[in-house]
Amino acid sequence: MRVRSCVSEQTNIESERVDESPELSEADIHRLELQRRENRDAVRMLGFNPYGQRSDALMTLAQAHAAFDEGADLENKESTQARKQAKRDTPDTPESELPAIVDQRPIVRVAGRVVLSRDNGKLIWLNLRDHTNDSFQIAVSKRDCDENGFKLAKLLDNGDIIIAQGPLTKTNTGEVTCWASTLEPASKCLVPPPEKRLGLQDPDARYRQRYIDMWSNPDTTRTLLLRSKLMSAMRRYLETNEFVEVETPVLQTQAGGAAAKPFFTHMNALHLDLSLRIAPELYLKRLLVGGMPRVFEVSRNFRNEGLDKSHNPEFTSLEVYQAFGNYETMLMLTEGLIQELAQLAASEQGISAAAMPFGEWLIDYEKPFEQITYAELFEKAMGFSMGDMDKVRDACAARGLKTKSEDGTPIADIFLVNELFEGVAEDLIDPARPTFVLDYPASLSPLTRPKAGTESDPVPLAERWDLFIGGMEIGPAYTELNDPDVQAQKFKEQLAGVDDEESTFRSFDEDFVNALKVGMPPAGGLGLGMDRLVMLLGNQRTIRDVLPFPMMKPLRPGPAATQEDESESSDH
């Protein structure tokens, strides 16, 4: 099978060889890699370790660029010129009496990957890249650089990492440049890099070999760094509001808190089948029962479902619970949080939080977010009330939506309402305006407290909202249900009310009901899809672009399956 990538099949061949013999046969190594290995050997012959060593007091390329001193550079150039002039005018003047060269130029020491090079013979131009600067120029002159450094420059390949040290100057064309006095290797790139201007284009190769994608397409690194900054700012915001971060089990005997298919695994020591969590919710609520007042968890969730541009099998959600709050306190918290994150993302990207580009839209995070109730939005879209079941059934039939499940039993009214809502009403939400949709039908939210005063309405409501931005559902919040009897009843209804395949993955969590019997304070709860939020604030089209290593189908079957077999057998 062909692998369209820089590494090509060589790596695979190598790894196969490693199993049998640690020696690499030259015949198996690509000619371009062999050339680079020869250059590495030549660097060793100069007395360098091509893989470098610890280096303190390094500046980032952005810091180095900012350190340029225009006055010092001019003074240096003028004094050098004056000395040359004097030498020309009076060639007999002793060296010591010529005008002195003044050099107050700042000296910088920088590291980076070589992304471009122009060899003019006795003067070599290099462009370095790091996470702060896409292209910082180094000049390596035979006259001004130490001898080994100049020889090293002759042996460099694009992609190598080097350390340069020297004064900052401006070239004739006005570019701030480190005029190297020393040059050292820091690491060798044995793999031929992608095309120097276009970077790595093939999406498959970009996701599989992020380490190449990241330096050849600096936007990738910027997006991943933005993700880290947003996560960090999110924690600061919540901690400022007196929330504490907690960690709850990923391995669970029954995956709850959401309706999704879990991944399963096996624990040898206890001979126990376990699933990976689909949501942390039920454990976080147990912490509220125990007495933690405000908790949050940045939860990696695992759902054994499909992949597309907004779904990865493992994804990160933020869940927040606040004792004595409700869904309105969660709304204020969420709006404040997202506005703060948007401000940060905007300033990182040099744009305005009032007009953050996402796809074809400019999203305004500065104005207060829109609020509309589920019922209002439904009526606006359909022209009749969601309690009008005859019209709901007619509308479903007219749109060809199924009104009976596969075994012939009619689908509950409220699910028909929701199909219309998701199919029609959600499209009315302006993608450019973050919008809270409030008060969902109670039947759709079993873990939510019913909205007081609507119990006898045609469609009883629950204290729940959903936030939509850029056409995506970013997350829901609830006034949590804390009556154990109602909770037990809802679990039962939920198990009975869905078709067989789904009910396999829902369970009655007796210990959770027991926790509620102990008494959970009234509380607001929130879940935010962090990956989608980073997509929005970083203007990235797919969830893969905000994950460092998105799920990819392996090019050849991995060892995971056989390892599982081995562990089973070794256990007995």
Added chain:
RNA sequence: GGGGGAGUAGCUCAAUGGUAGAGCAACGGCCUUUUAAGCCGCAGGUUCAGGGUUCGAGUCCCUGCUCCCCUACCA
């Protein structure tokens, strides 16, 4: 799940069924202010894999693999 598209040199891409090419990278040479440096020279291929049609297949047909787009499903 359904529909459409793609896979060719390390990378980015060409090639009516008729000798597989270019740019960049690499390699050899020249060059001390270049910016995608320039000039001269040289080399580089299991056309994703496996079948089939044909005098002849990168091209047409079938099967498989991987990716992309649209669509559907999915608290």
